[in-house]
Amino acid sequence: MDRRDSIKSIMLGSIGVGVLFESCVNGVSNEEIKKTISKFQYGRTEKEKAYDKKLFSIQCFNKKEMKTITQLCNLILPPNEFGSIIDAEVPELIEFMAKDIPSYETTIKNGLSLLNQFSIKNYSKSFIDCNENQQKEFLDEMAYPDPDLSSSEQKEEVQWFSLMRNLTMTGYYTSKVGIKELGYVGNTPNVWDGVPKDVLDQYGLSYEKEWIDKCVDQSKRNETAVWDNDGNLLT
Amino acid sequence: MQIKENLKEYDVIIVGSGAGGGMATKILSEAGLSIAIVEAGPYFDPANPDQMTQMKWAYDSPRRGRGTTRPFGDFDQAYGGWDIEGEPYSQVGETQFRWFRSRMLGGRTNHWGRISLRFGPDDFRKKSIDGLGEDWPITYDDIKPYYDKVDKLIGVFGSKENLPNDPDGFFLPPPKPRLHEMFYIKGARKSNVKVMPSRLSILTKRINNERGVCFYCRQCARSCMAYADFSSGSCLIFPAQKSGGQIDMFVNSMVRSVTTNEEGKATGVSYINKDDKKEYKLKGKVVVLAASACSSARILLNSKSKQHPNGLGNSSDIVGKYLHDSTGGGRMAFIPDLMDRKIYNEDGVGGMHVYSPWWLDNKKLNFPRGYHIEVWGGMGAPSYGTGFNVNAFNKFFGIPVGGYGDVLRKDMRKYYGSLIGMDGRGESVAMKSNYCEIDPNQVDEYGVPTLRFNYKWTEHEVKQAEHMQNTFEEIIHNMGAIALGNKADKSSNFGLTKPGEIIHEVGTTRMGNDSKTSVVNEFEQLHDVSNVFVVDAGPFVSQADKNPTWTIMALAWRSSDYIIDQFKKQNF
Numbered sequence: 001m002d003r004r005d006s007i008k009s010i011m012l013g014s015i016g017v018g019v020l021f022e023s024c025v026n027g028v029s030n031e032e033i034k035k036t037i038s039k040f041q042y043g044r045t046e047k048e049k050a051y052d053k054k055l056f057s058i059q060c061f062n063k064k065e066m067k068t069i070t071q072l073c074n075l076i077l078p079p080n081e082f083g084s085i086i087d088a089e090v091p092e093l094i095e096f097m098a099k100d101i102p103s104y105e106t107t108i109k110n111g112l113s114l115l116n117q118f119s120i121k122n123y124s125k126s127f128i129d130c131n132e133n134q135q136k137e138f139l140d141e142m143a144y145p146d147p148d149l150s151s152s153e154q155k156e157e158v159q160w161f162s163l164m165r166n167l168t169m170t171g172y173y174t175s176k177v178g179i180k181e182l183g184y185v186g187n188t189p190n191v192w193d194g195v196p197k198d199v200l201d202q203y204g205l206s207y208e209k210e211w212i213d214k215c216v217d218q219s220k221r222n223e224t225a226v227w228d229n230d231g232n233l234l235t
Numbered sequence: 236m237q238i239k240e241n242l243k244e245y246d247v248i249i250v251g252s253g254a255g256g257g258m259a260t261k262i263l264s265e266a267g268l269s270i271a272i273v274e275a276g277p278y279f280d281p282a283n284p285d286q287m288t289q290m291k292w293a294y295d296s297p298r299r300g301r302g303t304t305r306p307f308g309d310f311d312q313a314y315g316g317w318d319i320e321g322e323p324y325s326q327v328g329e330t331q332f333r334w335f336r337s338r339m340l341g342g343r344t345n346h347w348g349r350i351s352l353r354f355g356p357d358d359f360r361k362k363s364i365d366g367l368g369e370d371w372p373i374t375y376d377d378i379k380p381y382y383d384k385v386d387k388l389i390g391v392f393g394s395k396e397n398l399p400n401d402p403d404g405f406f407l408p409p410p411k412p413r414l415h416e417m418f419y420i421k422g423a424r425k426s427n428v429k430v431m432p433s434r435l436s437i438l439t440k441r442i443n444n445e446r447g448v449c450f451y452c453r454q455c456a457r458s459c460m461a462y463a464d465f466s467s468g469s470c471l472i473f474p475a476q477k478s479g480g481q482i483d484m485f486v487n488s489m490v491r492s493v494t495t496n497e498e499g500k501a502t503g504v505s506y507i508n509k510d511d512k513k514e515y516k517l518k519g520k521v522v523v524l525a526a527s528a529c530s531s532a533r534i535l536l537n538s539k540s541k542q543h544p545n546g547l548g549n550s551s552d553i554v555g556k557y558l559h560d561s562t563g564g565g566r567m568a569f570i571p572d573l574m575d576r577k578i579y580n581e582d583g584v585g586g587m588h589v590y591s592p593w594w595l596d597n598k599k600l601n602f603p604r605g606y607h608i609e610v611w612g613g614m615g616a617p618s619y620g621t622g623f624n625v626n627a628f629n630k631f632f633g634i635p636v637g638g639y640g641d642v643l644r645k646d647m648r649k650y651y652g653s654l655i656g657m658d659g660r661g662e663s664v665a666m667k668s669n670y671c672e673i674d675p676n677q678v679d680e681y682g683v684p685t686l687r688f689n690y691k692w693t694e695h696e697v698k699q700a701e702h703m704q705n706t707f708e709e710i711i712h713n714m715g716a717i718a719l720g721n722k723a724d725k726s727s728n729f730g731l732t733k734p735g736e737i738i739h740e741v742g743t744t745r746m747g748n749d750s751k752t753s754v755v756n757e758f759e760q761l762h763d764v765s766n767v768f769v770v771d772a773g774p775f776v777s778q779a780d781k782n783p784t785w786t787i788m789a790l791a792w793r794s795s796d797y798i799i800d801q802f803k804k805q806n807f
Binding site: 040048205211 | 383387390392405410443444448452454580584614621625648
């Protein structure tokens with residue numbers, strides 16, 4: 001199989017349920033499974049708990065693959081003062097998603113092995129053993145999709161790298177450190193009372209009196225609603 | 236097979252605990268009637284920490300919230316979806332109907348958008364207006380007192396607008412518009428599309444001491460631990476229990492059929508306990524079906540007997556017919572003005588603060604029914620998918636897309652919160668040829684025969700979807716935004732959603748005065764069997780361009796009053 005075909009089979013190859021996890025490495029210890037489960041408390045049903053447990057009990061990527069993934073993610077999003085992809089547990093997320101979305105397993109594994117094929121061909125060593133400049137040479141080949149083509153029309157290795165970039169970015173920006181870096185300040189009880197004045201000013205916007213007169217007066221939010229017979233709020 | 240029979244005879248057995256079942260439970264139990272609720276899913280209380288997803292962060296989930304097991308994401312409070320393992324359904328021909336079920340106490344009311352719109356006077360007489368479908372046997376004036384009562388009992392924010400077909404109610408005050416919503420207002424007005432505060436059943440103000448007030452986390456889809464949004468458990472069933480109602484709850488119990496006697500009257504229900512997979516029977520003087528339009532039709536069709544050979548209440552052969560869902564269409568856009576915007580908390584309530592009711596006259600258009608526009612966007616909480624294609628909008632500026640390294644951080648920050656979306660939700664025309672029926676070849680894992688669907692959109696819906704796409708494009712242009720993706724065209728039915736996808740399926744047991752052309756009367760009572768009622772969206776004759784929940788509850792309350800009256804007259 002030539003390179004192009006092999007990547008094609010990576011990208012198109014979604015595996016059937018029958019061979020699901022075939023190449024995943026089993027044998028995560030019960031202790032570790034328990035520890036992982038207790039980390040994620042998010043209101044699961046019994047069925048969902050069992051599904052998560054099943055995935056936690058499988059190790060999909062071997063140590064070398066995990067090391068390659070980690071280095072790749074670090075190049076995609078290098079550490080800064082807020083944190084790193086390690087703090088954000090991006091490699092763990094990729095490991096989990098490769099089981100949660102079964103087609104990812106083969107896709108990601110084959111992409112990793114291809115990366116090593118490139119590096120062995122060019123530098124006679126595997127990707128993680130190359131220095132950073134050498135590693136970036138490979139990335140430069142894959143990191144820039146053609147803006148005029150749809151994602152499925154991109155070269156296969158470009159598609160693979162886009163997937164890794166997406167997983168890295170979403171992993172980082174949905175983590176504690178990433179959310180802090182982004183500056184998202186919601187998901188907390190508050191009394192929302194409109195767009196801040198300086199923001200309205202920035203856009204040359206203002207609330208119209210007629211509209212705002214209909215809106216909630218937050219100082220009265222705890223007064224029990226009472227209406228007259230025509231539906232006019234009295235409180 | 237041994238069937239276990241419960242010796243107690245209830246006054247009323249209510250099948251399903253969503254909007255209709257919850258309302259029937261509250262009204263009937265408060266009248267002193269003994270009630271059995273039979274629910275196919277587990278017990279659910281939004282305040283139960285073991286079930287709660289509200290205020291969780293993406294990183295509390297190992298998949299960062301992705302919708303692997305729940306179609307709207309890990310934190311959405313609907314146990315189920317369009318596809319449920321062990322509970323299949325099938326399609327006839329090219330039908331692509333999608334049937335969403337939520338198996339839990341409170342059903343789909345735990346996760347819905349809380350868009351709480353009254354039908355207007357015209358919505359009950361569409362045949363008189365455009366000659367299509369059928370008029371309802373009731374008018375707006377018949378249902379108005381019940382809409383008023385639902386507003387006051389449950390709470391809905393909105394504003395007085397004096398529109399002829401979008402009646403005002405007893406509103407709590409709405410929240411102020413968000414920034415992207417102000418861009419929408421600007422664009423829509425330039426296109427002569429009316430915009431007004433949205434109408435959602437979320438408490439922006441206290442309505443009683445049992446329920447909390449909204450604390451603006453934008454997570455109503457996760458069901459509110461403070462009971463500050465409407466869900467059937469928190470607002471109807473739990474209060475009914477608290478006020479001393481005689482209510483027995485049978486959860487994880489899948490109703491197979493309504494049982495009947497020699498005279499053809501209902502005697503109760505038979506159900507499968509999902510835990511032991513055994514069949515049980517409950518006795519009741521009255522059976523109220525509130526299992527959702529398609530589930531109630533399925534139960535009726537599966538309730539065949541010597542007296543009801545075509546299924547219960549189906550002498551007309553209308554059960555399952557006239558199934559219809561809302562139409563749907565949407566478009567996303569990028570607002571360049573919102574690049575690198577200041578970040579502040581703009582969560583707000585769970586849903587839009589502004590929307591556009593239907594604003595045109597169909598007499599001047601090439602399709603018969605209207606749609607409203609919902610708006611979304613802004614600085615939402617990061618979850619799985621955030622950061623995907625982080626700098627795809629670079630292409631609008633001729634800058635390279637993709638890359639790696641610190642530049643991605645800047646791109647993430649630059650484009651965060653610059654997206655806006657519009658969704659049209661419209662009225663379809665109810666067709667007799669769109670229906671669900673029992674699949675003779677399939678049963679679910681409990682041995683209950685399943686449904687199969689026959690559904691085809693008509694030209695009316697396709698033309699409406701085309702109009703939506705043109706409207707979205709114009710509004711996007713007028714707000715200074717850039718439309719994303721290609722405009723949906725004829726090859727994709729102009730982006731029209733598949734039937735069932737909007738999860739407003741109604742009409743399968745439609746009401747009417749003529750027992751030959753309808754299944755229930757105006758009190759949602761089967762024409763054929765006086766002690767069986769259907770109080771979900773099955774009895775809808777047409778569903779308007781309004782979301783169905785508020786009308787389900789107003790009708791369920793009206794029918795419950797009728798049931799109480801019939802009990803008083805000793806008719807059961």
